[in-house]
Amino acid sequence: MRLIHSGKVKDVYDVDEKNILFHFTDRVSAYDVPMITPIVGKGEILCKFAEFWFNLLRVKNHMIRLEGTDKMLVKRLNMIPIECVVRGYLYGSLFDRYKHGELTHLESFAANLPLASKLKLPIFDPTTKSNIHDRPISEKDILDQQILELNELQYVKNTSINLYNHMVDIADQSGFIIADVKFEFGRDPSNGEIILADSVGPDEFRVWLKSQYAPGIVQESYDKQYLRDWLTKIGFKDQVDMLSKNGNKPVPPPLPKSVVQELLRRYAYVYEKISST
Numbered sequence: 530m531r532l533i534h535s536g537k538v539k540d541v542y543d544v545d546e547k548n549i550l551f552h553f554t555d556r557v558s559a560y561d562v563p564m565i566t567p568i569v570g571k572g573e574i575l576c577k578f579a580e581f582w583f584n585l586l587r588v589k590n591h592m593i594r595l596e597g598t599d600k601m602l603v604k605r606l607n608m609i610p611i612e613c614v615v616r617g618y619l620y621g622s623l624f625d626r627y628k629h630g631e632l633t634h635l636e637s638f639a640a641n642l643p644l645a646s647k648l649k650l651p652i653f654d655p656t657t658k659s660n661i662h663d664r665p666i667s668e669k670d671i672l673d674q675q676i677l678e679l680n681e682l683q684y685v686k687n688t689s690i691n692l693y694n695h696m697v698d699i700a701d702q703s704g705f706i707i708a709d710v711k712f713e714f715g716r717d718p719s720n721g722e723i724i725l726a727d728s729v730g731p732d733e734f735r736v737w738l739k740s741q742y743a744p745g746i747v748q749e750s751y752d753k754q755y756l757r758d759w760l761t762k763i764g765f766k767d768q769v770d771m772l773s774k775n776g777n778k779p780v781p782p783p784l785p786k787s788v789v790q791e792l793l794r795r796y797a798y799v800y801e802k803i804s805s806t
């Protein structure tokens with residue numbers, strides 16, 4: 530099989546005209562920088578987690594079947610070049626943008642909200658899809674740039690928010706909070722229908738333990754945020770911010786065994802808890 534795309538996380542193979550194969554690798558990236566140390570076992574968990582959500586969520590998706598433990602056969606789609614982010618909490622880059630007064634295109638936010646505040650309602654906060662750095666894009670720009678027609682935008686926005694709410698309910702039953710999530714959609718080339726694509730798992734959402742949740746502090750998280758937090762602690766995030774001004778990226782540090790093991794343990798824990806509800 531021919532490798533057609535080696536992404537930050539997945540290797541994508543050409544199968545036939547209608548289908549492609551996702552290989553969920555053990556690669557991990559953070560702050561848009563691919564790490565050099567693999568998280569052995571991560572690919573398998575992510576593949577099974579994606580299968581769980583695709584089976585559960587009530588929306589048409591691209592999954593056909595799993596092939597082995599870390600590969601998924603999917604329908605080949607024409608991807609819509611935006612990442613449909615839904616956020617239920619003021620966290621991550623949303624909090625940074627809030628602090629810098631950059632959220633004027635979204636709904637109004639009260640002043641002085643603490644980090645990790647729960648939003649009144651989940652918001653749709655799409656970004657561009659870029660190899661370098663995803664940037665927020667307003668709904669107006671999505672229409673002006675003719676990425677989507679108005680009815681399509683409304684469909685992906687409503688679907689994304691509904692999917693997020695459903696995932697929040699499921700996670701809640703096993704004691705987790707899904708703070709935010711990213712979906713990708715594509716068009717079925719045979720009829721133009723918009724279908725949920727890519728993957729749904731802890732590389733696409735932030736997940737916190739309900740029992741540990743407290744606004745105003747950095748949350749203990751059971752996803753890639755653990756790695757992001759470690760990278761921030763060692764000063765790597767500052768390097769990313771500094772170099773990105775000139776369009777450059779820092780060299781990733783090797784990950785210590787303890788960080789690799791803890792990351793894998795967290796991925797496995799969330800998968801087992803949520804998928805057994």
Ligand SMILES: Nc1ncnc2c1ncn2[C@@H]1O[C@H](COP(=O)(O)OP(=O)(O)OP(=O)(O)O)[C@@H](O)[C@H]1O
Nearest residue numbers: 536537538539591603604605606608658715726727
């Ligand atoms: N059904 C599909 N048909 C065609 N392409 C798809 C489908 N589902 C997802 N994709 C695309 O396949 C790629 C998956 O690889 P991966 O997510 O590892 O790459 P990536 O480097 O993260 O790319 P990106 O940052 O653009 O998402 C993504 O570009 C994604 O948009």
Ligand SMILES: [Mg+2]
Nearest residue numbers: 536537538727
């Ligand atoms: Mg991707």
